[in-house]
Amino acid sequence: MLDISLLGTGGMAPMPKRFLSSMIARLNGRLIIIDCGEGTQVSLKNLGWGFKAVDAVLFTHFHADHISGLPGMLLAIGNSGRTEPLKLIGPKGLIYVVEGLRRIAQELPFEIEYIEIDEKYEKALNISGFTIEWMFVEHSVKCAAYKISVLRAGKFDVSKAKALGLPRELWGRLQKGGDITYNGRFYTKDMVLGAARKPISVVFCTDSRPVEGLKGFAAGSDLFICEGMYGENEKLDKAKENKHMLFSEAAEIAKQADVCELWLTHFSPAMNEPCEFLENAASIFENTVIGYDNLTKTIIFKD
């Protein structure tokens, strides 16, 4: 099962009760973070999931509200006793930006591995059990949306195992992926499993205008976390100008993508109470939640 929490739900500028853009995912105790605005380390401390197991930090883009918390986060991860390498992932420019920020976080007890992602989002990364894909969306600078998936193998197919003539005591080992040799023949788990089952998937998209590809990218996901910079439909011109979305636009994507649940995030500092505008999204896509810092959910495989 996959745990998801929002570490910050503010856009542009942090508010007294709303840190800047960030989310975290936990799988089997391992953590990955997407975006790391100012205050992210405080929010993660509140959440209590620890810092040592953070294996990767992904960045949508490099506007300050999405990365200004990185130096503090690196030092916090360092103070946690981590010595394994940490992956930093983001669009081209990642190394230039992070190396600038690292002038105040030079001494770390772990290596940093940079991955600058390119246009080919079909190529997925596999980190600590998370499968990570991305697509580029439409903001004022190069900006990526991410999909985090937990894949699930097919069910063990007894008839296949029997047909292969494998003794029952070897089935368990084979199912868990331990390839075996028996009577001089080599067997892999694919030979005894059915088709892969639906993965858990969570899509995180901020900052962007609605783009055509997003519908397909988020299609059928368990949770779609999407920016909602403006609650009011009257702010469409502003949203277009600043390359952001209205609540209603995010809801329209959620509806078309047939996701299970929509969380709105990345609220304008001018919007004190995003809940006041919930109906503008919920009237289009009912299962909409107004995000808040430390909103947390556990997603399990559906059978």
Add this chain to the structure above:
Amino acid sequence: MLDISLLGTGGMAPMPKRFLSSMIARLNGRLIIIDCGEGTQVSLKNLGWGFKAVDAVLFTHFHADHISGLPGMLLAIGNSGRTEPLKLIGPKGLIYVVEGLRRIAQELPFEIEYIEIDEKYEKALNISGFTIEWMFVEHSVKCAAYKISVLRAGKFDVSKAKALGLPRELWGRLQKGGDITYNGRFYTKDMVLGAARKPISVVFCTDSRPVEGLKGFAAGSDLFICEGMYGENEKLDKAKENKHMLFSEAAEIAKQADVCELWLTHFSPAMNEPCEFLENAASIFENTVIGYDNLTKTIIFKD
């Protein structure tokens, strides 16, 4: 009169209710900030003094907990509509560090003027009515303590004015510094004022071991804001090793410098309730206050 507020009282890592090192001073509506750790812009928003009037940000040193909030602060000042130049002041290395951090805050509507301070702390800066002096203290890196003073001219001396033969209607103009010519002679305010009176002064020192010069630097100040990384006297070895102070050491300086009031700040994240250790300072220097975020005080001239 001078208003002082602590924007962050944490050392090393921010806590849920304790942002990182920062203080702000306000004089006639103008603002200067010393240190700018992660969360400073949130704390300033809570305080409500605005961002536009920030004329200078001073840095004691460049450990992340003293400067990580700068990119967000620069953007917040920019969003406030400021177009006048902003002064950034700190030890040598300032430009290198800030230019690194500015990779996420490149477009600002104001110029940045850098002042890298050197050893000669006798040379004061005058910014927006604040007189700023500094001395270098003893930390693991080059680190400055700052003194902010508001100077006060001497009283108008009626006997001097009379002796000069100046008509009474010119006294007011002369006292306010408007040099005048009367009957072919030139008069300056110094000719009618008594000796300069005691300024308001506030000294801010973090991070440092106790050093000899600090006593003289802080002597007689209205407020001495000093780091107290460790409350317990038993942590002396740790304080020495990490180049920090105990509460009792800060109090000893306050006592010897005969300051009016001591505020402790920059608390270790391991110290949940600094108040528990107040007595370790107050038994040495009675007028000790355990700092907290947004602790604020107005200091007026004494007559």
